[in-house]
Amino acid sequence: MAKTLFEKVWSQHVVNENDDGSVLLYIDRQLVHEVTSPQAFEGLRIAGRKPWRTSASVATPDHNVPTTGLEHGITDPVAKTQVEALDSNCEEFGITEFKMGDIRQGIVHVVGPEQGLVLPGMTVVCGDSHTSTHGALAAIATGIGTSEVEHVLATQTLIQQKPTLMRINVSGDLPEGITGKDVALYIIGKIGTAGGTGYAIEFAGSAIEALSMEGRMTLCNMTIEAGARCGMVAVDDKTIAYVKGRPFSPTGEVWDKAEAAWRKLYSDADARFDKEVHLNAADIVPQVSWGTSPEMVMPITGSTPDLSDAKDDVQREGWTRAFEYMGLNENTPMQDITVDKVFIGSCTNARIEDFRAAASIAKGYKVADNIKLAMVVPGSGLVKAQAEAEGLDKIFMDAGFEWRAPGCSMCLAMNADRLGAGERCASTSNRNFEGRQGAGGRTHLVSPAMAAAAAIKGHFVDIRDWNAKA
Amino acid sequence: MQAFTKLEGLVVPLDRANVDTDAIIPKQFLKSIKRTGYGPFLFDEWRYEDVGQPEMDCSNRPIRKDFVLNQARFKGAKIMLARENFGCGSSREHAPWAIVDYGVSCVIAPSFADIFYNNCFKNGILPVVLSDAEMDVLFAETEANEGYKLSVDLAAQTVTTPSGQVFNFEVDDFRKHCLFNGLDDIGLTLQQADKIKAYEAKRKVDAPWLFA
Numbered sequence: 086m087a088k089t090l091f092e093k094v095w096s097q098h099v100v101n102e103n104d105d106g107s108v109l110l111y112i113d114r115q116l117v118h119e120v121t122s123p124q125a126f127e128g129l130r131i132a133g134r135k136p137w138r139t140s141a142s143v144a145t146p147d148h149n150v151p152t153t154g155l156e157h158g159i160t161d162p163v164a165k166t167q168v169e170a171l172d173s174n175c176e177e178f179g180i181t182e183f184k185m186g187d188i189r190q191g192i193v194h195v196v197g198p199e200q201g202l203v204l205p206g207m208t209v210v211c212g213d214s215h216t217s218t219h220g221a222l223a224a225i226a227t228g229i230g231t232s233e234v235e236h237v238l239a240t241q242t243l244i245q246q247k248p249t250l251m252r253i254n255v256s257g258d259l260p261e262g263i264t265g266k267d268v269a270l271y272i273i274g275k276i277g278t279a280g281g282t283g284y285a286i287e288f289a290g291s292a293i294e295a296l297s298m299e300g301r302m303t304l305c306n307m308t309i310e311a312g313a314r315c316g317m318v319a320v321d322d323k324t325i326a327y328v329k330g331r332p333f334s335p336t337g338e339v340w341d342k343a344e345a346a347w348r349k350l351y352s353d354a355d356a357r358f359d360k361e362v363h364l365n366a367a368d369i370v371p372q373v374s375w376g377t378s379p380e381m382v383m384p385i386t387g388s389t390p391d392l393s394d395a396k397d398d399v400q401r402e403g404w405t406r407a408f409e410y411m412g413l414n415e416n417t418p419m420q421d422i423t424v425d426k427v428f429i430g431s432c433t434n435a436r437i438e439d440f441r442a443a444a445s446i447a448k449g450y451k452v453a454d455n456i457k458l459a460m461v462v463p464g465s466g467l468v469k470a471q472a473e474a475e476g477l478d479k480i481f482m483d484a485g486f487e488w489r490a491p492g493c494s495m496c497l498a499m500n501a502d503r504l505g506a507g508e509r510c511a512s513t514s515n516r517n518f519e520g521r522q523g524a525g526g527r528t529h530l531v532s533p534a535m536a537a538a539a540a541i542k543g544h545f546v547d548i549r550d551w552n553a554k555a
Numbered sequence: 556m557q558a559f560t561k562l563e564g565l566v567v568p569l570d571r572a573n574v575d576t577d578a579i580i581p582k583q584f585l586k587s588i589k590r591t592g593y594g595p596f597l598f599d600e601w602r603y604e605d606v607g608q609p610e611m612d613c614s615n616r617p618i619r620k621d622f623v624l625n626q627a628r629f630k631g632a633k634i635m636l637a638r639e640n641f642g643c644g645s646s647r648e649h650a651p652w653a654i655v656d657y658g659v660s661c662v663i664a665p666s667f668a669d670i671f672y673n674n675c676f677k678n679g680i681l682p683v684v685l686s687d688a689e690m691d692v693l694f695a696e697t698e699a700n701e702g703y704k705l706s707v708d709l710a711a712q713t714v715t716t717p718s719g720q721v722f723n724f725e726v727d728d729f730r731k732h733c734l735f736n737g738l739d740d741i742g743l744t745l746q747q748a749d750k751i752k753a754y755e756a757k758r759k760v761d762a763p764w765l766f767a
Contacts (some may be wrong), residue, residue: 097762100747100750100751101747101750103729105727105728105729107727107729109744109747109750109751111754111755111758113765120585120586120647121646121648122646122649123588124588124589124590127588132739132741134741137751138755140766140767148585149586161586163586163587163609164586166586166588166703167586167588170588173576180750204764204765206762207765210646212646213645213646214645214646214670215645216646228670229646229670229673230645230646230647230648230651230674230677231590231648232671232674232677232678233673233677235741236741236744239741239744239745240741240744240748240751241746241751241755242744242751244729244740244744269631278573278640278643279573279639279640279643279666279668282640282666282668282669283669287606312640312643312668312669314669334764335763335764335767336699339763339767340764342763342764343762343764346762378573378575390705397593399572399638399639400572402570402571402572403571403572403573406571482573497577497582497645498582499582499583499585500587516575516577516644516645517577518577518578518644519575519577519578519600520577520578520581520600521577521582524581524600524606542589
């Protein structure tokens, strides 16, 4: 019978089908960080349980780590306690950890693929919603809560209901300057933040095939912002080339066997989906969010919406509250919006390709006078080293950007990197919720190139004009 | 885990869509390594004028009087109403921990984000999905009647209003069973340890790269 990509990976991981239709699903890899794991380890200790298979879990601190002044360690005592708890828990339970100071440390969702810890066809979990990132490697990858982190540590399984399946086809060629981030925001604008609820989404079509692995990771990363359980892209030559030679990837005969298995990870031609969405790549222009939910997004050529265009009262009230919080009015051209700070980083956009794109915009320019802070935060120590080897750090610093150490940073502002009340930020992160980047902070989600251009001009601009001039 | 069987309680109406987990419990409280103590910081940015910090005493903080949780008539609520896509965003289980620590153990909304929905069941919270039209009735009645209470029965899968109107809801059997009995599902899963071991033995042959 014809199977979807999701069904192929899912069926390989079913340990038991329970009477009520749920399944006991085997989990190949668990990524662990400091924020959602301490209570899970505590749960194991209280129950006198040991991890089922320690080699399946790998940890790194990311949410709380400082991105500057690392020689002083973590100065926030509460954050320090949490990172130290991760260190001691990993030591006690025998789990591999890339600690602060290790060049492999970074954002879990950058580190996982980079190290070859995530391989095609795996089931991957992490106590973080952006675990969806790893679906770019044709893995079933889902974010879980702390109780389930403990469940996976103790049993290497999860009790799961099979989700419904959606395929989003993006056909045609992506126009110049359009990135995985723009595709992600465009899709969320179309289907809404609850559009994917209950679904596993497969992204397909020529525009998706044309994306780099980094672009696919950005796209799958934002699948959770559409409410979906996970996002996936089929294996192709790019996937195989990306995985080959990474520290935890197989080698020799095992590699050959693995590659042969991975090459089968695509949806069969007549596989059935519960829902199919068809979009044209040519319709996508650079995206900028204007409100406090990722679905409140506009093309850079557009304006903030007119309240009379809301579909119902609930949406109208949501938009009204968003305008008030964001300090914006209806029908404001997106290019007229000025920003105070710029953040280039996060598990969405902190890979080498992202910094190359941003640096190509910033090269030879200076950050605008109205910008209080423009910061670039690599996703891992290895991304940082690579960028420095290519001279990108120098380009950024010459232009007036700060070049920082790796971590989640101002995506969720758990460390010192945050917005003040009322400050407006062009951010390459994933969430524009109220207070996400600091209490009262105002977030606009964009691609790395769009963020860099906003830093140079002091307001949002159409990156396609920039490219035309260059 | 606290079992959930029947609940009769005061209702607080949070008339907003897309309430995200950053709003439910802001990030500064995620630095705790405990499961308790989050209740005073539930909806911190909507509830207080100042910015909350972990472990602070909330009794003298300036409150936002218009926020529903701060209105005297809703004090002590055990049931919360909300609009679509409640609990979207992060997977942080601190969100249900804050809700249950505040004293709410049932949230009724037209839809929930998946991870949050799942996290509720691990923490003795029953998330109930009703239609938009049914939600409109509950919001209107809650606003109109001070001291408005609902009765929620997990076994019967019903929400009953003071006038005796009954709304039915769906919940899958396994989650219902665990929540109703307050079961630790790790213990249940470990009863299948032999099946997990047998699965692993076969997978090690078929896909050895997964066990390196």
